[in-house]
Amino acid sequence: MKSLSAALIVAGAALAFSAAAQAEADGEAVYNQACMACHMTGAAGAPIKGDAEAWEPRIAKGIETLYEHSLTGFNAMPPKGGSMNLSDEEVKSAVDFMVQAVE
Numbered sequence: 001m002k003s004l005s006a007a008l009i010v011a012g013a014a015l016a017f018s019a020a021a022q023a024e025a026d027g028e029a030v031y032n033q034a035c036m037a038c039h040m041t042g043a044a045g046a047p048i049k050g051d052a053e054a055w056e057p058r059i060a061k062g063i064e065t066l067y068e069h070s071l072t073g074f075n076a077m078p079p080k081g082g083s084m085n086l087s088d089e090e091v092k093s094a095v096d097f098m099v100q101a102v103e
Ligand code: HEC
Pocket: 030, 031, 034, 035, 036, 037, 038, 039, 043, 044, 045, 046, 047, 058, 061, 065, 066, 067, 069, 070, 074, 075, 076, 077, 078, 080, 081, 082, 083, 091, 092, 094, 095
């Protein structure tokens, strides 16, 4: 019985791990597909991914504000980066991906 419950714990941990890895991979994939064109080059004044100085005052506004601006648009930032086929969750995961890059 002991070895069976140990196996169950391991299986559970593996599941939790792959779910977390999946969520991160999504954010990166969405970024690569829909955000990189502006957020890698700084086009139109976009804060560049990994540029802590550019992101610091934005992060200070709070993650909810950043989510909202990326979903509904903010100045030259188009709603959902112009990719209206993305779900809200996908856009938010790309925000997380960029914010994590400078934290
Ligand atoms: C067409 C170019 C373009 C694309 C594509 C784009 N952005 Fe942006 N983004 C901008 C610009 C420009 C700004 C700066 C706007 C400003 O501060 O006036 C910005 C700002 C932001 C901000 C900061 C908003 C704030 O309140 O300071 C976030 C978050 C963001 N973009 C997320 C994303 C995400 C996520 C994607 C992909 C789904 C994306 N952007 C795609 C141009 C773009």
